[in-house]
Amino acid sequence: MEDPYRRRSRGPTLPATMVTALAVSGCGLLGGPATAPPASSPAGTPPARPSSSVTVADTGLAKDGWFGLTRPLHARVEIRAVERLGDRSVLRLTVTSLEGEARHAGNSFGTAAGDLGSYRIPLVDPVGRKVYHPLTDRVGTLGSKPGYYQPGVRYETVVYYPPIPADVRTVTAITAGTAGEFTGVPVVDGTGSGGPQAPAAAPGGTPAPGATVSWPVREPSGQVTGSVQDLYGIVEGAERTTAASGSDETVGLRTDVLFAFDSDRLTARAEAVLDDVAAEIREKADPGTPPVLVEGHTDGKGTHAYNMALSLRRAQAVRGELAARLGGAYRYRTTGRGETEPVAREGGVNDEEARARNRRVEISYRIRQRTGGPASAGAGETGAAGGRPAPFHAEDGETVASRTSTGRPSGQRLRIDVKPFYRDGAYLVAVFDIVNLGPGDLGAGTGYGGDVAYIGGWYTAFSVVDPASRTVYRAVRMGPDDPRGPDDYVDPGWATFNVKPGTGNRGFFYVPAPPPGVTSVTFDAGPFGRIDAVPVR
Template sequence: MREVERLADRSVLHFTVTSLEDEPRHTGNAFGTAAGDFGSYRIPLVDPVGGKVYHPLTDQIGTLGSKPGYYEPGVRYETVVYYPPLPAGVRTVTAITPGTAGEFTGVPVVDGTGSGSAMSPTTAPGSTPQPGTTVSWPVREPTGEVTSSVQDLYGITESPEKTTDASGGDETVGLRTDVLFAFDSDRLTARAKAVLDDVAKETREKADPDRPPILIEGHTDGKGTHAYNMALSLRRAEAVRKELQAHLGGAYRYRATGKGETEPVAREGGADDEDARARNRRVEISYRIKQPTGGSTASETEETRADEPTTGGGRPAPFHADDGETVAGRTTTQKPTGQRLRIDAKPFYRDGAYLVAVFDIVNLGPRALGAGTGYGGDIAYIGGWYTGFSVVDPASHTVYRAVRMGPDDPHGPDDYVDPGWATFNVEPGTGNRGFFYVPAPPPGITSVTFDAGPFGRFDNIPVR
């Protein structure tokens, strides 16, 4: 990874790729996604301070930029990918590559003239470049309409009473109805009033009254009839609305709805059925967040260095090629297949407003893994390959879950800040480097607990 060149109409990621194989190999979807995008470089750019992700520009054919072909052994291929224009205040980004190379932190963003963005091959047509030479892929011109995509990053945190799903633009607070109501009741308990008092204070600090409404949605588990669940969820949402309105007054507008059992956040019917049902019984409070007004922020000034803290989070992480020594590990045997896997946790590290969990998962046999093998768990964060894993603050017991790209889509899979696939090397004796982003715990926390799903929990994982 070299740099991102910021232009008036686009941004250009510059990097080189060198094949370490002994014979020519086609790119396939080595830089695409689990769903395909063959022959393209599908590499999101994450602003870890501003909480944004910039996806490559696409047209009706695919990703815009270099058009790769066969990699000759030992040849350096100069490559570019096009993105939407990055804001002037963004000085460093993280490139999220699919595969075991994973995240490239600390990629500098420089202002450019565009002279180096359109590259042409340096070899004659039909000739074969020799090992040790540097050539450039041809750049494909767009065909038809060009699509641009920039998304907020959403951090998910959980406590025994609530789950918070927040970005820089909006926030959803999910309250467990087991905390708010007695069984089959829509009357708030005494404990609920104290919980909602805290929620009201937070809402007053964050919610923008000029971008209404505050939306209150009731949800049930899958027991009972659809009609009964819809009615109960609406009554509970109305009870929460009235209590919030009593605290916040008439400066805000509100809307209460009931969703019944139609939008679960956990899969019911499994080994953890009771916990899954408890997660699904909830009332969600959503609002748009106030935006800062007036004055310049640190991220908007040209004097801000890439290694200095800016608005939205801590310092962007510099690039480091070495993950460090294994700090914890464990072997698990899957039932009923008898497949054995080992996870080796590395030190975690901060990248802006996020914490990066890093680990290796090794296949100990006796058979090959499926290329789609993931670790999603029973929580319905569909689309992430490690959403069954989490990071826990041992002092507050706050749970930090995988960072999502864009708002939740209740009807389809979401994308998360991870490699886009969990298992690339499938044969026994091979391993895969994994990582995922979670919201960063408070700055003073120097070690965390790693909940690695089927592998168990690991205490005292250092945060560097």
């Protein structure tokens, strides 16, 4: 089972992550003590409903869904806009509980241990290929601090972020629930303090259904930090895997292509592969600092000492070939990681494939930054990264294919209902419902990672395939690969909200978009099998 609190704030990793520290006196964040009415009520059983209800309300972009981990809150979320206020940006939204009784906020909109009752909603710039995480201090996320949701009451909520550039006109808000992604959120210039505009909810009071009130906002304590990360699109071919952002790129070459078994001598086939990589480095890479990094990796077989030595020798062999092709324009750093940084879980039903993916040499370099054009563009424009940001995705559309999986050890049957996929800037959004057909409840931590998945995402065993080129597009990662633990991906942050038989959970994940002319793709849905001719809209 994945760590349920896996989505976390990252430390400063440059160039992929920009971390902004704001002094308390300079950030201008307003608020008061976070208090909540001392009331409680048990959770009701969620309706047997596999997907979210979606509407465009006069007050904003609205979706109904279930939010939270083991006690999901059924609620309507309406997002108004993101406002720029100089030293920060402010996401404005309202949350209306659709439950029949009062419910404590708990961890409904946050997935960070020790930061319960916070709104941890990443903001994705799908054209500029960046993600903005909420501002935090030593206590947790800054912004509205919810208490108890009374039925039918609209709770105005604000969440604070680092400044978003003026040329970004729309973003996508990623909520941790079945409502998922809110595309087409406008980014506008704001006025005032950035705090809530509705009257504050009275401590211990019970607002009338239909009323609009605001949560208290917690004042920052100590230094305030905001994280802006690059998004990395992962693309796989038969010989290589590329993880690329707008700032840097990592090319992972399978050592089964480069070397014979248990050898550090390059094969004849490796010559053409390294010719292509050297040409890409010459075209894209900044010959200044940092140096080109060449890292060797093995699978988990063999002793640690042997794997470390073999991985280093293989990295050195690749480094020598690159230097011979590129001359003295670049500097290099070569390391061997052995089996310590796998990208796939070994020991499962797909053990051989997982081990083959872990045997690799990775070549990482900084991309040369070109001037003369914006890094991103707003609605209706095409940015340098390619693609237009999607308008608000109001409807998922009709199911285009369904498959049933019965491969779970418990005998539980699941059905996936696939919806049309759609483009959002530089990415493709894969959308589906997964329905529990029984018998029994789903485990609260049920995910679909699989043995050959990238570790950390809930749907990273799934992929999208261009049937013409056979290129495989996998999940989009937030920030650089983190060898310390699971990575974060652009997905709901959790897979199972409703667990009862007959209920379902809407899922989605982002992959790099295939070329503009691709109008249908193959969806490799892991345990559900391959589904051809999924339309791309």
